[in-house]
Amino acid sequence: PFIIINSLLVYYLIFSFFPVVGPQYYFSKELINVPGGYVFEPLIRMIQQVAERPTGAFPSSHVSLCLMLVWMCYLYARKWIFLVVPVAALLILSTVYIAAHYAIDVIGGILFTPIIYLFSAMLYDLLSKYHLNVVKSWK
Template sequence: METNRELTQVIRFRPVEWALLIYLVATGLLNIFYFKTLGATWLHLGARVTIFSGLMLLIILQVRFNNRFIDFLRSFYPLATLGYLYGETDFYNNIWHNYLDTWFEKTDFLIFGFQPSIKFSEVFHWTWFQELMSLSYMSYFLMIFGVLWAIYRYNREYFNRSIFIVLQSFFFYYLIFIVIPVQGPQFWFPAPLNGLPEGGAFQKLLRFIQSVGERPTGAFPSSHVGISVILCYLSYHYARPLFRWMLGILVLLSCSAVYLKAHYFIDIVGGLLTAPLMILLTTSLLSLFSERSREWIRTLRPAGIVLFARRNRNR
C-alpha cells in the first residue's frame, strides 16, 4: 500500500523583515494619500517594489539552498536599505509643516547664550582636532557593522535579535524625522556660518560622503547618538570586549555631531533620551513579532523550478 504525503516548506518572515515591510507599507501609504502634495510618487512606490523583490529573492534562495552565506545576506539586507530610506525622509518631511529649525536654534541659544555648533569650531579650529572630529563622525558606520559582526561571530544566537533592535530603532527615528522636520545647522545657517575651516584627509572624505548621502533632514533627535547608545547596549550584553571602545566613540561622536554642524546641541540630548525608549519599544515589538509571525505556505515555481513542494512516498 502506498500513501503520498506532500511536504511543504514554509516561508516565515523574520522579525527584521516584518519591520522592513511594515515601514515600506506605512511610508508607501503616504505616497498614495499625499500624491498631489508630494509628486514623483511612482518613483518611490517603484523603489518599494524593488526592495520587496530583492527580499523575496533572498528568502527563496535561502529556503531552497539553506546556505549560511545567503542566510547572512538575508539578515543584513534590510540594513542595506537604510541609506535610501533615510534620504526619503527629506521627501516626506514637509507634508504637514515646514522646517522647525528656528525653534531648535533658539533653544540652543537659550541654553548657552550662543550657538554651540558655530562657536565649537571657531574655538577648536586646529587641523588635528578637525580630523579627530571627522573620523569620530564617520566611525558611526563602522560601529554599526562592527558590533553586529562581532555578535554574529561570537554570540550568533543573538544576532537576529540585535539586527532587529537596530533596524526598528532606525525606522522609529525616520518616522520622527518625517513628523518633526529639522535640517540641522549645516543646512539651516547661511554661509559662511555653516562651514568649517579647511581640514585634512578625513574631513575631505567626510565631505564626499555627505555630498552623496546627506540630506536636509533628520537632525532631531540625533539618530547618530541614539543608535550609538543602542550599540553600546548591545555590545555590553552580547559583545562585551567592545563595550569600552563603544563608550569612547559615543562621547567623541556626540561632540563631533555638534562640531561639524550636523546637529544642534538639543539634538544630542534628544538622541540620549530617546535611545532607552527605542530599546524598550523594539524589544517589546520583537516579542510580538516572534510570537505571532505569520507563515506563508506556497508551492512556488519561478523559472520552472519547484522550490518548496516535494513528494515523500511511504511504503
Template sequence: MRRFLLFIQSLGEIPGGAFPSSHVGAMTSYMILLWFHDRKIFWYFLPFSILLALSTVYIKAHYMIDAITGAILAFPFYFYSVWAWNKLNHWLHLARS
C-alpha cells in the same frame, strides 16, 4: 521658479538644527545592545561613542540638546524594539505550530 525655491531653502535651512540626532540615537542603541550582550566590547567602544556624540556638536551637525535628546530617546526605542521582536517571534512560533 528655481531662484524662488533656493530662496525658500536658504531661509529654512538652519545649520545644526536637526532634532534629535539620529547619529547619537543609533550609537546609543548599539551601546545598550552591547551592554546587555558583550560588556567587554562595550568598554572598548565607549570612548568612540562618546567621541561620536561630541563630534556631532563640534562639527555643528547638531546642537547639544539634539545629541542629548537622541541619546535619551534611544532607550525607549531600544526597549520597544526588543519587546516587538519578542512578540513577533512568539506570534511566528504559534503560527508554525
C-alpha cells in the same frame, strides 16, 4: 540587528513627520566645505550632493543608535565595552563639533534612546511569538 534596523525606521518616520534642520544648513558653503586631498573626498562630496537633506536633526539618531550599540555591547559582548565607550563618546561629541547637530539634538537623542530601544525590543518579542521564522539571535 532587528532592534537597530527597526530603530532606524522609527527615526525615519519621526524625521518625515517632524523635519528639523540641523545647524550646517545655516552656515555659508565655505565653512562647511569638505577639505580636499584625501582618499574619501570624492565619496564624501557625492554623498553630500545626493543624500544630504535638511531634515533629521532632532532627535539625533546618530547619538541614539550609538548609545543602543553601547547598551547591546554591555549586554552581549562586555569584553569590548572598554573600546566601544570611548568611540561612542567621540561620536556623540563630534556630532556637535562638525555642526551636524545642536546640543539639544544630542540631549533629545539621549532621551529618545530608551523609548525607541524598548519599543523595538517589544516589537521583536511580539513578532517572534507569532512568526516562527524569526531567529532569536537577530535581537
